[in-house]
Every structure is written in C-alpha cells, then in structure tokens.
Amino acid sequence: MHQKPFLLAAEGLTRSFDGFKAINDLNFYLDEGELRTVIGPNGAGKTTFLDLITGRTKPDVGSLKWDDAKYDLLKMNEYEIYRLGIGRKFQTPTVYNDHTVTENLILSLAGSRGIWHSLFGKITSEQKDRIAEILTTIKLADSAHRKAGILAHGQKQWLEIGMLLAQEARLLLVDEPAAGMTDEETYRTGELLLSLAGKHTIVVIEHDMTFVRQISQGRKVTVLHQGHVLCEGPVDEVQSDERVIEVYLGRKSKAA
Numbered sequence: 094m095h096q097k098p099f100l101l102a103a104e105g106l107t108r109s110f111d112g113f114k115a116i117n118d119l120n121f122y123l124d125e126g127e128l129r130t131v132i133g134p135n136g137a138g139k140t141t142f143l144d145l146i147t148g149r150t151k152p153d154v155g156s157l158k159w160d161d162a163k164y165d166l167l168k169m170n171e172y173e174i175y176r177l178g179i180g181r182k183f184q185t186p187t188v189y190n191d192h193t194v195t196e197n198l199i200l201s202l203a204g205s206r207g208i209w210h211s212l213f214g215k216i217t218s219e220q221k222d223r224i225a226e227i228l229t230t231i232k233l234a235d236s237a238h239r240k241a242g243i244l245a246h247g248q249k250q251w252l253e254i255g256m257l258l259a260q261e262a263r264l265l266l267v268d269e270p271a272a273g274m275t276d277e278e279t280y281r282t283g284e285l286l287l288s289l290a291g292k293h294t295i296v297v298i299e300h301d302m303t304f305v306r307q308i309s310q311g312r313k314v315t316v317l318h319q320g321h322v323l324c325e326g327p328v329d330e331v332q333s334d335e336r337v338i339e340v341y342l343g344r345k346s347k348a349a
C-alpha cells in the first residue's frame with residue numbers, strides 16, 4: 094500500500110489477451126507534479142498500461158484510483174476519465190492539419206462545446222491569454238497563424254502537447270515524444286517537458302536513453318518488463334541494475 098496522497102495508484106492490475114498477460118500484477122504510484130519516465134523493451138506492456146489508465150481497455154483484476162482514491166477509474170468510461178483531466182498524446186501527432194496552430198489550441202480548450210462554437214463563438218479574454226501563454230510555452234508563437242499541416246514533425250508534437258495544456262490536463266500521458274525527431278528537436282522536447290513538470294503530472298514512455306537521461310535527472314524512472322514493474326529508481330541506478338541490463342539496455346547496447 095502507498096501511504097502518501099497520490100494522483101494515480103494502480104494495484105494488482107492484470108490485463109490478459111487470449112491468456113497472455115500483457116499487464117501482470119502491476120503496482121504503480123504517481124505523485125502530483127511528478128515527471129515519470131517509463132521504459133521497457135518492446136512488448137513490456139507500456140501501451141496497454143496507458144490504455145488502462147485512459148479507460149480504452151479495462152483490466153481483468155486490480156484497482157486503479159485517481160486523486161488519492163477520490164475516483165475509481167475502473168468505474169468510469171473513457172470520456173469521464175478524459176474529463177477528470179487525464180490527457181494522452183499518441184506517438185503519431187494527431188493535430189487538425191487544416192486548422193491553424195491557434196485554432197488547434199482553441200479546439201482543445203477545456204469546456205469548448207463543439208467545433209463551430211469553439212472556432213466562431215467568442216473566446217474570452219482569459220482564454221486568449223491562456224492560448225498566448227501556451228503558444229509561448231510550446232515555442233510556436235511565431236507559427237500561431239500557420240496551418241498545423243505544414244509544421245515540422247517536432248513542432249506538431251509540441252502543438253499536441255500544447256493541446257493537452259489547453260484541455261487543462263492534470264496528467265499528461267506522453268507516448269514516445271522523441272520518436273522521429275532530430276537531436277535538436279528531441280532536446281527541446283525535453284526542455285518543454287521539464288518546464289511543465291511540477292505544474293502538471295507527466296508520464297513519458299520513451300526508448301531514447303539520451304532523452305530519458307535528460308528528463309529524469311533526480312527523478313524516478315520505472316522499468317516495465319512482462320507487464321510488471323521490474324524496478325524503479327534514479328536513472329543511474331536503473332541503468333546499472335543487472336536485471337535491467339539483461340532485459341532491456343543490455344539487448345539495446347549489444348544491438349548498437
């Protein structure tokens with residue numbers, strides 16, 4: 094049992110597909126404001142874990158509680174979970190290409206009712222300020238009026254993180270943000286996530302260890318293996334843990 098107040102607590106979570114346990118007796122606790130990186134080899138269950146948190150799929154057994162057990166996520170549907178402030182960014186950007194950067198953010202504003210209302214209804218001066226603040230945070234103020242479809246891959250990813258901010262997501266689930274990015278874009282993505290930590294709680298799933306090291310200095314990294322937490326701790330400890338080297342990093346470094 095986790096003693097402290099928590100934002101998210103998963104206990105004894107198991108999810109099987111045709112008898113195969115993609116998630117197997119998983120215990121995972123997240124404090125408010127944490128920036129947690131989750132690593133693990135292919136098939137470790139990372140995506141399935143995010144699917145469970147967002148209600149996309151339900152576990153066979155286990156519990157999943159939110160906000161110090163005020164909410165039981167297993168009794169809620171995907172939309173209700175989204176409304177609680179759990180936002181997810183998939184690996185491939187899913188922005189509205191035919192709309193401008195600003196419009197994409199307006200469409201994501203928490204409380205927006207329908208596309209027509211969002212784009213052609215009045216937004217309050219408070220919402221305008223919020224959009225301007227997000228544009229600065231995601232470093233897209235200069236591209237505010239450009240169509241999202243013509244942005245570079247990295248910029249699209251930042252816009253999508255901005256859309257989670259516009260939704261007022263309390264927990265940002267970010268799946269492999271550095272995939273397909275240049276080194277420069279990857280570094281800037283790390284800086285962006287670090288600037289959001291504390292104000293938001295963030296779970297990042299990532300394979301790129303340079304990026305993991307950048308965002309997790311002084312923070313906890315969780316290693317998933319066969320649907321279970323193999324170990325958790327500071328990045329240096331995790332990287333030198335024999336079990337991790339065996340199941341993940343060892344294989345990667347041998348491949349490199």
Ligand SMILES: Nc1ncnc2c1ncn2[C@@H]1O[C@H](COP(=O)(O)OP(=O)(O)OP(=O)(O)O)[C@@H](O)[C@H]1O
Pocket residue numbers: 110111114115133134135136137138139140141142
């Ligand atoms: N809907 C499904 N039906 C059957 N098997 C599934 C399903 N979803 C996931 N699995 C299996 O569960 C295991 C965990 O998959 P998952 O995608 O969660 O791992 P992952 O850690 O995200 O992997 P990767 O790093 O490759 O994305 C895999 O063996 C996968 O084949």
